[in-house]
Amino acid sequence: MALFSLLSQINSSNTNWGVRARLIRLYKQPSFTNKDELGSLEMVLHDEVGDRIHATLRAPLYERIGKDLTEGKLYIFRNFIVVDNMSTFKTTHHRHKINLFRKSVIREFQDENFPSFMYNFTEFEQLAPQNQPDARYLIDVIGRVNRQLSCTLWAEYINDLLPYLENSNDDEPVIVAIQFARIHQFRDQDVKVANTFHVTKVTVNEDNDVFKAFKKKLSINDTGDFKMVTSSNYDIYDDLANGKAKFRTLAYLNDHQDDDTYWVDATIVDIQTPRDCWYLACKKCAKRMIEVEEVPQICEFCGFENPMKIFRYKLDVMVVDSTGSAVFLLWNKACASLIGQTAAEMKESHGDCSNAIPKVIEDAVLDKRVLFEVRGSSFKTFKGSANYTVSRLAYDDEIMELYTRIYTGNEDTTTDEHGNMTEMSSNSNSAENMDSNKNKLEKGKEKCSPEVDQEPNNGVQINDEDVEAVNNETNDAPVKRTNETLINANTDPVKTFKRRQVVVKKEK
Structure with missing residues (x-):
């Protein structure tokens, strides 16, 4: 031998x-x-x-x-x-x-002539759905953060990357190399990559031959073929996997306005904000400012001198589950995740939204099934409708699969009015259930405010769930999102509502 x-x-x-x-x-x-x-x-x-x-x-x-x-x-x-x-x-x-x-x-041992193959990069074209990439094998990818390949990062992985994203600019692009990423494709949708605990390694803007060669390649052929979008800054995977997330129905929330935090599995069926879904905001207190030409602009509420114009989202959406409906207030961070663009980018491409909600927002939001985290104490009654502020949300395919596996398990289950799990009868009257749900939806729509124009808070200090501290959100700020898959906005909301029977884990 x-x-x-x-x-x-x-x-x-x-x-x-x-x-x-x-x-x-x-x-x-x-x-x-x-x-x-x-x-x-x-x-x-x-x-x-x-x-x-x-x-x-x-x-x-x-x-x-x-x-x-x-x-x-x-x-x-x-x-x-x-x-x-x-x-x-x-x-x-x-x-x-x-x-x-x-x-x-x-x-x-030492050997100067021994080769070094630290990376084995897969070209994005090889990950196209028609090429049927083998998800059993972890891969290496390198790209400039932008929008072509969807990439999901969890926990410390996204925490390591966020500082680079927040301070990025067009002159110095963020180059990311991901070793041993998992290939993920949900049904026939586009392929994306995600980290896998604990093998994945993320390297950003390293000063070595690999990154220098990639930057040179970009400068020669800057066509966008090597661009990549990264996500998600919502660290909820562990909460779900460890059973820490407490899921309740909308009926339970409406009956128990306690100080606890709950997750709700619901579908967005309507946007209750008829106009002004983004606004000029103070960088410090996030309160609305009247847009003027001059910069810097001094905030009349906190006195902060804003060196640039910052735009933020604010949306009220009607959500439904199998037990009822409610209005959820989505602030900037949640909206940007769902829509896939920052408020600054929307402002640049659509001007103002004083007359109507842009169709791109409706397409991204309506009929979307989402896991929402809300605090019961955030309950408010606004023109007869239950209103809650969303602190976090998730709709990534992997999270939804994990939620279905751990918290639902049995498709033949539903929930009672108190949020407890019960079995569905095999001869249940589907038409009766659908009519009941439709009535709840129509009743909720009648009660919802036709116009919401409230400021984020009444003082200078603001809540964490209300504000993402702007994240240096400028007109060229990168987008951080969890998923680019959009549900058809023309889907009948009642059918969507009926099609998904949720199951909520009973609290012991």
Whole structure:
């Protein structure tokens, strides 16, 4: 047997293999029983011809041979077990993976001529739906943040990226490289990518040859073929996955105006704001200002001198579920996520909205099923209609799938008027239910305000759920959104309402 083998040559026939490889990715996998404890140290390696393989080091061996490993360095691996790669999402295309055990040896070595293939980028064109990309394999992508490829980032991943987005400008584009991203396609819709805990690695505007080469490529062929949009800044995935989110029906909210925070699964069926869905806002207090030509403009409420014009959204929407209806107030952050454009961009493309809501907003919002987070104490009665302020929302395909799996489970279930889960009778009168829902919807529409023109607050200080502190929202501010899929705005809201029977987890 040769002193060292290529990764393509190893198999499960023995444990005496020796390979030389560069460590591409190194990450800790938490224990299944205790997420605060180390379960294993995971690695991705490539050999001198660029072939890759995944390797696993169990937690008990970490202190002996794993704690000093560093990404990018070269190592000799000896004496390991080769097994079939049965992972659900695979970091490599190798049919095998390496399991290190008590006899394994890892030793660093130096070789200036050993190649470095830290990335294996997939072109966006390869992710087109017609190419049917294989979602089993994690991929690397690089792009300039804009709008072509939808990318969903969770938790610390988006937190690492947000500072770059908030301070970006046209002269210095935000270049993002994502290693080991998951391919996601919902039915026949466009493909997007998302991070996968804990293997995904996001790198932004690095000063290395990879990023320099990409920037040079942009300057030569700046056609938008390499643009990418990133999302989402709503960190709710963990709340759903860990069962922390408390779901209630609209009927429950209307009957219990308590101080607790709840999630509601509802569909937007109408926009109650007839005009002025965006406004000129003070950067400090977010209150409405009268638009004038001069800048800087001093806010008459807090005295802040605004160096530039900031525009913010404000929408009242009618939502329904299987138990009733309510009006939800959406502030700037939530609106921008749903619409896919900042208020500044809408202002630039549509002028003002004093006469009617732009169709692009109606198309993006109406008949959209959304998970809303509201606080019961935000309840207000405005011209006879229940009104709540939305603090967070989500409609990303992955979140909806997770919600359906964990919180609903059984499609043959519904909720009673108190938000408790009950079984649906197989011979229930569908026509009667539809008529009842339609009456609730029409009654709610009659009660809703034809015009809402309230300021965000009565004082200088504002609530977190009301204001996103502008996020440096300028006319060239990037869009952060969770999904670009729009539900047909011509869908009958009553049919949409009936088609989706929600299930709410009963509070113990």
